[in-house]
Amino acid sequence: MVSEKQIAINAVLRAMQLCQRVQADMVKTDAVEKADRSPVTVADFGSQALICHAINELFEKDAIVAEEDSQTLQANPQLMQGVVGYLNSFVEDSLSPQTVCDWIDRGSGEVGERFWTLDPIDGTKGFLRGDQYAVALALMLAGEVKLGVLGCPNLPLRLDDPGAQRGCLFVAERGRGAQMLSLDGQLSEGIHISRTSRRFAESVESTHSDLDAHAHIARQVGIMEPPIRMDGQGKYGVLARGEASVYIRLPNPATPDYRECIWDHAAGLIVVEEAGGLVTDIDGQALDFSRGRRMTDNRGILATNGELHPQLLECIHRWPQSSK
Numbered sequence: 205m206v207s208e209k210q211i212a213i214n215a216v217l218r219a220m221q222l223c224q225r226v227q228a229d230m231v232k233t234d235a236v237e238k239a240d241r242s243p244v245t246v247a248d249f250g251s252q253a254l255i256c257h258a259i260n261e262l263f264e265k266d267a268i269v270a271e272e273d274s275q276t277l278q279a280n281p282q283l284m285q286g287v288v289g290y291l292n293s294f295v296e297d298s299l300s301p302q303t304v305c306d307w308i309d310r311g312s313g314e315v316g317e318r319f320w321t322l323d324p325i326d327g328t329k330g331f332l333r334g335d336q337y338a339v340a341l342a343l344m345l346a347g348e349v350k351l352g353v354l355g356c357p358n359l360p361l362r363l364d365d366p367g368a369q370r371g372c373l374f375v376a377e378r379g380r381g382a383q384m385l386s387l388d389g390q391l392s393e394g395i396h397i398s399r400t401s402r403r404f405a406e407s408v409e410s411t412h413s414d415l416d417a418h419a420h421i422a423r424q425v426g427i428m429e430p431p432i433r434m435d436g437q438g439k440y441g442v443l444a445r446g447e448a449s450v451y452i453r454l455p456n457p458a459t460p461d462y463r464e465c466i467w468d469h470a471a472g473l474i475v476v477e478e479a480g481g482l483v484t485d486i487d488g489q490a491l492d493f494s495r496g497r498r499m500t501d502n503r504g505i506l507a508t509n510g511e512l513h514p515q516l517l518e519c520i521h522r523w524p525q526s527s528k
């Protein structure tokens with residue numbers, strides 16, 4: 205029988221190809237800045253349909269908790285046509301709109317003892333800019349992430365080499381370490397956090413966290429290098445492979461009650477943990493993926509190489525706006 209890991213890898217790779225195709229067409233036909241949200245929506249739905257269908261074929265009983273559902277699609281025939289068109293170029297059959305909706309809605313499952321969680325495109329804004337985004341899939345068992353596959357189609361294999369090949373797949377299984385694969389299958393290597401790297405990774409979008417607070421805290425722990433700003437969960441990948449020592453996500457003061465979605469962190473968390481790092485919320489609590497689609501009992505994210513964790517929690521605790 206094909207393993208969960210192999211199914212997840214194959215499904216994410218196919219979804220990445222679909223996203224890349226949509227992104228390439230988008231760049232050709234639109235000035236990316238002017239693009240409306242439809243290209244990303246086509247890729248979101250297409251990616252979710254492919255991955256949910258692949259899981260369903262082998263793990264019919266498993267729940268899938270994914271970001272999208274088919275409602276918007278059903279209300280928009282033109283969008284539907286786009287999604288069906290891209291999907292038909294990936295499967296042998298010519299799919300009906302109803303089949304596509306059924307595949308997408310396979311992702312409307314509930315959090316439970318065993319389930320998958322999926323972000324078909326994490327970092328939508330990066331996707332629209334022609335920049336970084338991720339396809340993130342994780343398998344959850346008894347409240348713990350068991351497997352994570354994180355596809356980053358535009359991420360160079362090394363950040364310090366701008367000419368490096370682009371496209372990374374991060375894979376981690378509980379107790380078995382973390383790997384990075386290139387998309388052409390030429391590279392597959394174990395990855396580890398770094399104890400010497402001194403850089404923060406954070407969101408590009410200023411509304412998704414508190415970039416001023418991050419800068420202040422970085423200075424407090426003696427980190428002077430500029431942060432690595434990146435959309436989507438690729439931030440977990442660069443931490444896991446040692447290019448950053450911290451991925452920090454303090455709640456934005458304008459949205460202090462924001463609670464993180466499980467699919468935005470499950471795959472990234474296991475990649476970092478299996479590479480030797482540590483992931484908690486900003487109060488030092490373990491992320492609780494069992495509460496539902498959002499982590500209602502956690503605030504923000506702190507992922508580090510482990511060593512810097514206590515010191516950073518202390519700084520965060522002292523930061524005025526982080527008090528509960």
Ligand code: AMP
Nearest residue numbers: 327407408409411412413435436459462
């Ligand atoms: P990033 O690319 O790291 O900025 O993360 C993208 C994710 O941020 C999206 O998938 C959203 O789920 C999430 N997001 C949206 N609004 C907020 C917010 N106010 N605070 C934190 N995260 C948010």
Ligand code: MG
Nearest residue numbers: 323326327468
């Ligand atoms: Mg997301």
